Amino acid sequence: MDIKQKIEQANEEAFRRLCAGDPVLVDVAPAGEVLPGLKGKWITHSGPPIEWKRMCGAQKGALIGQTIYEGWAKTPDEATILLEKGEIHLEPNHAHQAVGPMAGTISPSAPVWVIENRAFGNRAFCRQVEGNQQFGDYSDEALKGLRLWRDVWGPTLQKALHTIGGLELKPIITRALQMGDELHNRAIAASSLFANEMAMAMAKTELAKEDLLSTLGYVTHHDLIFLGLSMASGKAIADPARDIEYSTVVTAMCRNGTEFGLNVSALGNEWFTAPAPKVDGLYLPGYTADVAGLDMGDSAITETVGWGAFTIGGAPGILSLVGGTPEEALAYSREMRKITVSTHPTYRLPALGFAGTAIGIDIRKVVQTGIVPIIDTAIAHKDPGYPKIGAGLVRAPLECFKKALIAFSRKYDIGK
Amino acid sequence: MDIKQKIEQANEEAFRRLCAGDPVLVDVAPAGEVLPGLKGKWITHSGPPIEWKRMCGAQKGALIGQTIYEGWAKTPDEATILLEKGEIHLEPNHAHQAVGPMAGTISPSAPVWVIENRAFGNRAFCRQVEGNQQFGDYSDEALKGLRLWRDVWGPTLQKALHTIGGLELKPIITRALQMGDELHNRAIAASSLFANEMAMAMAKTELAKEDLLSTLGYVTHHDLIFLGLSMASGKAIADPARDIEYSTVVTAMCRNGTEFGLNVSALGNEWFTAPAPKVDGLYLPGYTADVAGLDMGDSAITETVGWGAFTIGGAPGILSLVGGTPEEALAYSREMRKITVSTHPTYRLPALGFAGTAIGIDIRKVVQTGIVPIIDTAIAHKDPGYPKIGAGLVRAPLECFKKALIAFSRKYDIGK
Numbered sequence: 001m002d003i004k005q006k007i008e009q010a011n012e013e014a015f016r017r018l019c020a021g022d023p024v025l026v027d028v029a030p031a032g033e034v035l036p037g038l039k040g041k042w043i044t045h046s047g048p049p050i051e052w053k054r055m056c057g058a059q060k061g062a063l064i065g066q067t068i069y070e071g072w073a074k075t076p077d078e079a080t081i082l083l084e085k086g087e088i089h090l091e092p093n094h095a096h097q098a099v100g101p102m103a104g105t106i107s108p109s110a111p112v113w114v115i116e117n118r119a120f121g122n123r124a125f126c127r128q129v130e131g132n133q134q135f136g137d138y139s140d141e142a143l144k145g146l147r148l149w150r151d152v153w154g155p156t157l158q159k160a161l162h163t164i165g166g167l168e169l170k171p172i173i174t175r176a177l178q179m180g181d182e183l184h185n186r187a188i189a190a191s192s193l194f195a196n197e198m199a200m201a202m203a204k205t206e207l208a209k210e211d212l213l214s215t216l217g218y219v220t221h222h223d224l225i226f227l228g229l230s231m232a233s234g235k236a237i238a239d240p241a242r243d244i245e246y247s248t249v250v251t252a253m254c255r256n257g258t259e260f261g262l263n264v265s266a267l268g269n270e271w272f273t274a275p276a277p278k279v280d281g282l283y284l285p286g287y288t289a290d291v292a293g294l295d296m297g298d299s300a301i302t303e304t305v306g307w308g309a310f311t312i313g314g315a316p317g318i319l320s321l322v323g324g325t326p327e328e329a330l331a332y333s334r335e336m337r338k339i340t341v342s343t344h345p346t347y348r349l350p351a352l353g354f355a356g357t358a359i360g361i362d363i364r365k366v367v368q369t370g371i372v373p374i375i376d377t378a379i380a381h382k383d384p385g386y387p388k389i390g391a392g393l394v395r396a397p398l399e400c401f402k403k404a405l406i407a408f409s410r411k412y413d414i415g416k
Numbered sequence: 417m418d419i420k421q422k423i424e425q426a427n428e429e430a431f432r433r434l435c436a437g438d439p440v441l442v443d444v445a446p447a448g449e450v451l452p453g454l455k456g457k458w459i460t461h462s463g464p465p466i467e468w469k470r471m472c473g474a475q476k477g478a479l480i481g482q483t484i485y486e487g488w489a490k491t492p493d494e495a496t497i498l499l500e501k502g503e504i505h506l507e508p509n510h511a512h513q514a515v516g517p518m519a520g521t522i523s524p525s526a527p528v529w530v531i532e533n534r535a536f537g538n539r540a541f542c543r544q545v546e547g548n549q550q551f552g553d554y555s556d557e558a559l560k561g562l563r564l565w566r567d568v569w570g571p572t573l574q575k576a577l578h579t580i581g582g583l584e585l586k587p588i589i590t591r592a593l594q595m596g597d598e599l600h601n602r603a604i605a606a607s608s609l610f611a612n613e614m615a616m617a618m619a620k621t622e623l624a625k626e627d628l629l630s631t632l633g634y635v636t637h638h639d640l641i642f643l644g645l646s647m648a649s650g651k652a653i654a655d656p657a658r659d660i661e662y663s664t665v666v667t668a669m670c671r672n673g674t675e676f677g678l679n680v681s682a683l684g685n686e687w688f689t690a691p692a693p694k695v696d697g698l699y700l701p702g703y704t705a706d707v708a709g710l711d712m713g714d715s716a717i718t719e720t721v722g723w724g725a726f727t728i729g730g731a732p733g734i735l736s737l738v739g740g741t742p743e744e745a746l747a748y749s750r751e752m753r754k755i756t757v758s759t760h761p762t763y764r765l766p767a768l769g770f771a772g773t774a775i776g777i778d779i780r781k782v783v784q785t786g787i788v789p790i791i792d793t794a795i796a797h798k799d800p801g802y803p804k805i806g807a808g809l810v811r812a813p814l815e816c817f818k819k820a821l822i823a824f825s826r827k828y829d830i831g832k
Contacts, residue, residue: 178733179605180596180766189595192608196636199615203632216619220612316766317594326767350596350732351742351767 003246003414007364010246014265015341015360018249018305021237022118023173025229026166028158030150032108035096035125041072042089046104046298047256048271049092052083056257056276058293061136061384062103063090069133069143070107076138076385094252094263098125099235099298101227102134102380103257110146111154113228115169117236124239126232126298128154129224132387135380136293142387148214156215160201167197169233170346176226177307177347177357182315183230184299184308185322185376185391190226195219227299234301241265241360248408249341250361253304253373253396257296257380260397264363264404267411272404274397279379281392282323293382295394300375306344306359309374309393310336314349321391322376332374333358339365339373363408366401419662419830423780426663430681431757431776434665434721437653438534439589441645442582444574446566448524451512451541457488458505462520462714463672464687465508468499472673472692474709477552477800478519479506485549485559486523492554510668510679514541515651515714517643518550518796518804519673526562527570529644531585533652540655542648542714544570545640548803551796552709558803564630572631576617583613585649586762592642593723593773594766598731599646600715600724601738601792601807606642611635643715650717657681664824665757666777669720669789669812673712673796676813680779680820688823690815695795697808698739709798711810716791722760722775725790725809726752730765737807738792748790749774755781755789779824782817 001009027034035044043066045059052060064079067088073079082088093100100106104127112125127134128149132142161167172193179189198219202212219225235252242251247265254261261271276294283289302308312318313333316326330351336358337343343356366372372395379390409415417425448454459482461475468476480495483504489495498504509516516522520543528541543550544565548558577583588609595605614635618628635641651668658667663681670677677687692710699705718724728734729749732742749768753759757776764770782788788811795806825831 175604178596180594188591189605189608192605192612196608196611196615199612199619200629200632200636203615203619203628212619213616216616220616319766320770326769350735353742354736 003412006246007248010244010266011249011341011360011362014241014244014247014249017241018237018359019344020119021240023115023169023233023236024118024166025113025161025169026116027114027161028111028154029114030108031106031110031112031125034112034114035098035106037096040089041087042091042108043067044091044093044096044098044106045256046093046100046102046296047254048259048261048273050256050258052090054258056293056296057383058136058296058380059103059257061138062105062134064384065133065138065143066105066107068138069146070109093298094254097123097235097239099231099301100127100134101129101231101299102297102378103136104134104298109150111150113232115229115232115236117240120240122236122239124232124235126228126235129228135386135388136384137387138385152211153215153218156202156207156211157198159207160198160205163205164201169229173230173233174346177311177314178350180315180317182308182311182318182376184227184302185378186315186318187226187230188223190230191223194226194229230307231299231301234305234307237305238301243268246412248363250304250363253300254298255295255300257293260295260400262400262404264408267404267407270407272400272407274399277394277397279377279392279394281379281390282321283390284388287389291381292389293380295377296380297377299377303373303375304361306347306357309376311349311357312376314351318376322393324393335371336374338369339371363401363404366398367405370398372396372398372401419828422662423664426660426682427665427757427776427778430657430660430663430665433657434653434775435760436535437656439531439585439649439652440534440582441529441577441585442532443530443577444527444570445530446524447522447526447528447541450528450530451514451522454512456505457503458507458524459483460507460509460512460514460522461672462509462516462518462712463670464675464677464689466672466674468506470674472709472712473799474552474712474796475519475673477554477802478521478550480800481549481554481559482521482523484554485562486525509714510670513539513651513655515647515717516543516550517545517647517715518713518794519552520550520714525566527566529648531645531648531652533656536656538652538655540648540651542644542651545644551802551804552800553803554801568627569631569634572618572623572627573614575623576614576621579621580617585645589646589649590762593727593730593763596731596733598724598727598734598792600643600718601794602731602734603642603646604639606646607639610642610645646723647715647717650721650723653721654717659684662828664779666720666779669716670714671711671716673709676711676816678816678820680824683820683823683827686823688816688820690813693810693813695793695808695810697795697806698737699806700804703805707797708805709796711793712796713793715793719789719791720777722756722763722773725792727765727773728792730767734792738809740809751787752790754785755787779817779820783821786814788812788814788817
């Protein structure tokens with residue numbers, strides 16, 4: 001078997017594993033209890049590894065907020081000093097089977113969604129999705145949502161989940177993709193379907209009336225609550241495709257607001273990075289592109305498994321948020337087929353004649369065609385202390401794929 | 417002002433009223449308590465007026481079922497005798513501000529959705545949506561759903577609605593149309609969003625645990641529950657557009673499985689009918705076009721107000737049910753603009769670049785262009801005793817529009 005055949009075979013295997021993924025929500029538990037290998041004062045963040053100094057404003061702001069939330073500091077200044085001194089251990093989420101939207105910060109007391117991929121037995125985690133602290137806002141108002149999540153919503157959902165013994169997400173994802181969700185910036189259908197399942201689970205559980213009403217109100221009116229679940233599902237689905245010898249399939253794409261990074265199956269946990277790109281987007285009133293930070297967040301794990309902008313042709317409702325026409329959106333989804341191994345047998349898009357979503361990004365195809373993955377994403381401020389300021393579309397930097405392909409060629413002694 | 421100007425002005429007014437419609441769900445109550453002008457043993461049915469003898473098999477089957485459900489007969493034979501003898505008073509739903517899907521039968525003890533159009537103060541009603549009795553199935557199993565609706569689900573929803581003082585449907589309809597619903601055969605998003613609201617309302621209400629779990633289970637897993645609400649909303653929205661002198665706008669389209677009928681604003685409650693057409697559709701396993709009944713149901717009230725097949729371009733998910741391609745679906749929605757007064761300012765379709773839904777069918781435009789309204793619909797068996805057998809697309813018969821235009825010309829002394 002020549003090298004090309006070996007690669008094709010390895011990519012088929014990666015594709016098979018990605019398609020076999022079967023995400024089940026099994027718990028909502030404090031990160032300190034479930035994330036492997038972390039002790040003491042720690043915060044994990046989105047994107048490839050990065051030290052405090054080189055972090056962007058929004059990620060710094062989120063770390064400050066997370067530090068105050070944990071009670072390790074009382075003021076932003078105190079928090080900044082701790083972080084500058086390195087007294088809080090910082091690591092990327094991806095190093096701990098976790099993902100987080102935007103700045104992506106996770107700390108010990110924060111409950112995370114716990115997803116088990118029943119086809120492979122691995123677990124993955126994602127933090128709560130909200131519109132303030134994860135964007136770098138560390139105000140008391142911004143931290144209020146984190147505290148309610150920790151004290152009321154998380155524990156209540158945990159009890160309800162334990163009552164029903166977990167919740168299969170594949171049926172929700174399948175339906176939501178046929179209801180105009182792309183499961184990255186638009187998860188309104190999945191969130192609604194999920195809320196109904198949790199309403200039923202909560203009704204079956206003995207709960208204090210106050211906790212029930214607060215949590216049900218939160219779950220039934222949070223249009224993006226499912227993003228935490230689609231991200232954790234994406235991570236749980238992608239991880240089993242890691243470490244397949246000869247496979248050129250991408251197993252993670254993420255950004256920390258300073259750098260964009262990716263992993264490739266045959267190349268294990270090595271990060272291939274490039275400067276984080278600018279997002280082409282629409283801004284909330286009072287903000288413009290001048291104050292925008294660069295591309296940020298682990299949420300591109302959704303595109304890594306074929307959702308997000310890869311399925312934007314089936315989710316034209318998102319265009320009011322990110323701009324563009326329905327025809328352009330359909331073209332993006334068709335274009336992504338040119339750089340993936342194939343299309344998903346179960347996740348299908350009615351707007352594309354029920355074609356499957358493009359899945360299994362092949363770095364060879366990216367470099368050969370020059371077509372890079374498209375990602376839809378929210379936009380944070382360039383400075384610390386702000387909530388969400390916009391949303392838009394962005395392309396992954398070609399440089400990462402080229403670097404990865406060079407490393408791949410070197411590892412397998414190709415092209416000499 | 418010449419006649420043409422008078423018509424244009426009248427149609428603008430009809431259009432204004434249709435767009436101003438503001439449907440609010442205010443109650444779920446037994447039909448006998450809320451439908452105006454009915455006493456004793458009565459059943460109302462879908463479509464234009466029709467006597468028992470000329471009814472199609474499915475409508476006869478549904479009447480038999482409804483008669484047994486009310487306890488007026490114990491067996492199908494007993495029920496048939498009562499109905500043949502005329503001992504049960506039969507009238508069209510539309511004569512009582514009501515609508516019903518498929519055979520559309522409503523009887524005194526059956527709870528109906530009560531919608532108030534807050535812009536005009538008028539009310540409209542629709543029966544429960546299910547997949548058996550309304551298609552003509554009168555088996556004990558088929559009637560079980562009606563009994564649970566009467567005894568548990570209806571009363572529980574009523575209590576919950578009273579707790580929250582009614583539910584505005586415009587926000588749900590607006591969102592659902594951006595989530596791939598067309599609100600006729602596909603109402604999965606609206607149903608899910610509605611269930612979210614009712615879960616919250618039920619949580620706020622003192623209910624027996626058993627009733628709560630049964631009703632919450634029903635509401636959160638009934639993908640078409642919102643069809644009853646979109647139909648009653650359609651009726652509540654369309655009725656204020658009646659009786660506008662000189663207006664050629666259609667105020668109702670409905671079918672009883674034998675005839676298709678329509679009302680026109682300036683022509684009051686006069687029905688313009690033609691034989692019900694055959695539906696071009698897909699069939700459930702075990703059934704074929706050979707055993708299909710003809711077009712049936714009041715559900716075309718959704719198309720009358722610009723939903724249903726008029727918005728199918730934004731609802732490609734329905735194509736797995738009715739057949740066709742996404743491109744054809746988009747073309748249908750664009751085509752309907754040619755026969756309506758204009759497009760809706762609030763109800764918009766992302767797949768058509770956020771264009772409004774075509775609304776205000778003008779019988780002049782239909783006759784001039786030869787383009788007749790397209791309707792997506794379920795299919796019943798031609799004989800009594802069967803559940804749903806399929807779904808598909810159908811065109812309203814041109815003949816009805818021609819008859820109406822002739823009557824209009826006669827009334828206003830045009831073309832002499």
